[in-house]
Amino acid sequence: MNNVEKLIAAGEKCGIDIDETQSRLMILYMEKLLVMNEKINVTRITDEDEFIEKHLIDSLTCLRFIHHDAKSILDVGTGGGFPGVPLAIMLPEAEITMMDATGKKLKLIENICAEIGIRNVEFLHGRAEEFGRDPAYRESYDCIVSRAVANLCLLSELCLPLVKKGGQFIALKGKNYLDEMDDGEKAIKVLGGKITGIESCLLLQSDLVHVIILIDKVKITPEKFPRSFGKIKKEPFPG
Numbered sequence: 368m369n370n371v372e373k374l375i376a377a378g379e380k381c382g383i384d385i386d387e388t389q390s391r392l393m394i395l396y397m398e399k400l401l402v403m404n405e406k407i408n409v410t411r412i413t414d415e416d417e418f419i420e421k422h423l424i425d426s427l428t429c430l431r432f433i434h435h436d437a438k439s440i441l442d443v444g445t446g447g448g449f450p451g452v453p454l455a456i457m458l459p460e461a462e463i464t465m466m467d468a469t470g471k472k473l474k475l476i477e478n479i480c481a482e483i484g485i486r487n488v489e490f491l492h493g494r495a496e497e498f499g500r501d502p503a504y505r506e507s508y509d510c511i512v513s514r515a516v517a518n519l520c521l522l523s524e525l526c527l528p529l530v531k532k533g534g535q536f537i538a539l540k541g542k543n544y545l546d547e548m549d550d551g552e553k554a555i556k557v558l559g560g561k562i563t564g565i566e567s568c569l570l571l572q573s574d575l576v577h578v579i580i581l582i583d584k585v586k587i588t589p590e591k592f593p594r595s596f597g598k599i600k601k602e603p604f605p606g
């Protein structure tokens with residue numbers, strides 16, 4: 368089986384319907400990223416089978432939870448483009464913005480996307496908590512997704528101010544998410560969110576359990592959030 372077929376088959380096992388064109392694009396993205404990864408380190412996963420499962424399929428486990436009418440989707444802390452790039456390939460009608468504090472990673476994925484013709488993408492270089500204070504971005508996205516960026520409490524302060532009221536925030540977490548739930552849940556409430564579901568996804572070969580935390584933005588975020596990164600790091604979440 369070639370990689371394109373492997374990805375389609377892996378998707379089927381997880382209930383994700385990937386067509387051949389989409390699979391080709393994702394595999395092409397993987398190949399280009401792995402070549403560039405030798406110069407700029409964006410992922411430690413260099414084995415292709417592992418990449419297909421832990422980057423491509425894992426990114427797509429949140430696909431079925433994204434509201435069908437979500438037009439603007441933001442990936443906070445996208446790194447090597449996960450989950451943003453696979454989502455952009457699967458949702459051609461939506462506009463996917465990839466945000467990262469590290470410019471050189473972002474430039475790399477921007478170049479690859481341009482080269483292979485992924486057009487429904489935008490790139491934002493900077494810190495989520497700074498965009499969150501900027502009226503041009505605050506309360507403006509239909510959906511925010513984020514994987515492996517920070518604990519749920521901190522991540523919620525970075526992401527929820529950027530979600531529009533009525534929109535959603537989807538946090539992709541590892542199996543240790545329970546340790547983060549107490550603090551996370553409190554912060555989510557204060558920031559205008561409401562947890563509506565916690566879904567677990569079993570990845571195929573590795574027996575990895577990943578958890579998806581679904582949060583609706585039910586109220587506008589209070590003016591004082593997000594705080595500066597220094598404060599977020601140093602001071603506990605107030606309230």
Ligand code: SAH
Pocket residue numbers: 443444445446447448449450466467468469472493494495496513514515516525
């Ligand atoms: N989401 C990717 C990358 C995770 S690594 C994946 O799952 O593979 C975490 C990334 O978040 C890094 O690239 C880092 O630069 C970025 N990051 C961390 N804090 C951030 C912040 N406050 N705003 C924007 N990006 C941030």
